[in-house]
Amino acid sequence: MRGKDVTLEGVSITYPNGFTAVKPTSLRIEAGEFFSILGPSGCGKTTILRAVSGFNEPSEGRILIGGEDMAGRGPNARPTALIFQNLALFPLMPVWENVAFGLEARGIGKRERRARAQELLELVALGDQGDKLPSELSGGQRQRVAIARALAVEPAVLLLDEPLSALDLKLRQHMRAELRAIQKKTGVTFIYITHDQGEALTMSDRIAVMNNGVIEQVGTGDDVYSRPRTAFAASFVGEINRIDGRIESVDNGTATIATDLGRFRARNPEQLAPGAQAMLFVRPEAVIPEHGENRIAARLVRRDLEGAFLNLFFEAKGVEFAVHVTNDGAAPEVSGDAPVMLGFAAKQAVILPTGPLARTGQELAAQ
Ligand SMILES: Nc1ncnc2c1ncn2[C@@H]1O[C@H](COP(=O)(O)OP(=O)(O)OP(=O)(O)O)[C@@H](O)[C@H]1O
Ligand SMILES: [Mg+2]
Incomplete structure (x- = not known):
């Protein structure tokens, strides 16, 4: 054959x-x-x-x-x-x-x-x-x-x-x-x-x-x-966090996006120009407490044990953030209101044009 x-x-x-x-x-x-x-x-x-x-x-x-x-x-x-x-x-x-x-x-x-x-x-x-x-x-x-x-x-x-x-x-x-x-x-x-x-x-x-x-x-x-090229591809293929915003400046393949949670720098593969409405995407495994140039102060609201991995769910100004970490004993505990500083590297995040997103299983079930 x-x-x-x-x-x-x-x-x-x-x-x-x-x-x-x-x-x-x-x-x-x-x-x-x-x-x-x-x-x-x-x-x-x-x-x-x-x-x-x-x-x-x-x-x-x-x-x-x-x-x-x-x-x-x-x-x-x-x-x-x-x-x-x-x-x-x-x-x-x-x-x-x-x-x-x-x-x-x-x-x-x-x-x-x-x-x-x-x-x-x-x-x-x-x-x-x-x-x-x-x-x-x-x-x-x-x-x-x-x-x-x-x-x-x-x-x-x-x-x-x-x-x-x-x-x-x-x-x-x-x-x-x-x-x-x-x-x-x-x-x-x-x-x-x-x-x-x-x-x-x-x-x-x-x-x-x-x-x-x-x-x-x-x-x-x-x-x-x-390296997703559209908002839909980013959110359909695997889990991903997203934050809405507007492009503030661009520089050599990266852009800075202004959002309610602060300014973040990330890859800009679609060469969006300053002023454009856009979305920042970052995978749960790319977010690490206390690391990376982009920082978000967030509150840990849930901690799900998966065995070798932990799924941590954070909240910052009404935006939910999922973080996957290995279960090495270093992950934070859910403890009152003390914020945790989350971080991610610019090269691990991507800014894409605002477009249709994949619906999650929960959203589909609620229809
Ligand atoms: N014979 C038909 N006449 C009119 N519309 C149709 C016909 N067959 C399919 N469609 C529509 O075309 C669209 C694509 O259908 P298709 O069967 O290709 O989807 P799919 O991606 O294979 O979905 P699934 O994963 O559910 O199998 C759907 O909106 C469907 O309702
Ligand atoms: Mg089919």
């Missing part, structure tokens, strides 16, 4: 009811890459994937796979295979027949189908499970059968739409490593859709962060986590 590259050139997708689920998007996914599209429910992830696999056509723009324009080609005429959000194995067929299902339509005889299914089952570490029924397997094993079945037609591009969402947390974490290993072994291009940032960060070569029909940032896990 060998992967192919996938290119989107100005692709937009509008549904018949007039709703544009994907706004004009250009993107290149390299051959053999593990590429994730990460974004909240309803942002357009499945819509993009269905367009790549040929279940719907872009309203504008082109999709190329291995340099070939896919316009007018249905799903069976494309070098892709799709694993749906809710996978469905045939319950009355043994596992190996499930895997070989797509081969029968291609006129391949039973003996060869069986041999090919066996190879694929070995690839997903189910070599001795071929004669069982899907109901006799665990959730993770069934997921691997679905992957083997998708690989049976030798796709150059495997499209995976939240394939782990039905599994429990432990199994999901285990399957991350398995999926990554299968991708490496086969060299097939994987386009993996998820709204779970942990999944995207652990498995992907690169991640596209998507919001409301727009891909806001494409980069490695490090890029999107440590």
Whole structure:
């Protein structure tokens, strides 16, 4: 098997009811890459994937796979295979027949189908499970059968739409490593859709962060986590603290922002100019009591033990601040009103244009 590259050139997708689920998007996914599209429910992830696999056509723009324009080609005429959000194995067929299902339509005889299914089952570490029924397997094993079945037609591009969402947390974490290993072994291009940032960060070569029909940032896990380019990317990928303000001055890649909590200096990747409304972002693990050039006097209101780590929650003039520290005995105790001086380095914080933010689980639950 060998992967192919996938290119989107100005692709937009509008549904018949007039709703544009994907706004004009250009993107290149390299051959053999593990590429994730990460974004909240309803942002357009499945819509993009269905367009790549040929279940719907872009309203504008082109999709190329291995340099070939896919316009007018249905799903069976494309070098892709799709694993749906809710996978469905045939319950009355043994596992190996499930895997070989797509081969029968291609006129391949039973003996060869069986041999090919066996190879694929070995690839997903189910070599001795071929004669069982899907109901006799665990959730993770069934997921691997679905992957083997998708690989049976030798796709150059495997499209995976939240394939782990039905599994429990432990199994999901285990399957991350398995999926990554299968991708490496086969060299097939994987386009993996998820709204779970942990999944995207652990498995992907690169991640596209998507919001409301727009891909806001494409980069490695490090890029999107440590160097977010939009307010949404900063707050969707991992936990982050934020403070509203206005740019006061700029200097050589950094800016100083004036806020209710004081003035802070931080990176200014979007080259915002003095006067601009902006937001300062800093990760909980980048805030350290009594360290760094930026200082905030805050009151410790809660202290949650996580074992090796402590989550400290501070409050300063109505703004909440989360701080993650290692549990080394040096963390402050919750003690009345005495303020603690929090600090962070300018290079560990970023100032970005004010824009839509990711909603937290709590905000979503309150709706
Ligand atoms: N057939 C359709 N007609 C009109 N609108 C649609 C149709 N299918 C999806 N949409 C809308 O398009 C938007 C994107 O849907 P899509 O299924 O791509 O989201 P998603 O990112 O995959 O979400 P989830 O994580 O919940 O699966 C949503 O607002 C959805 O309501
Ligand atoms: Mg979806």
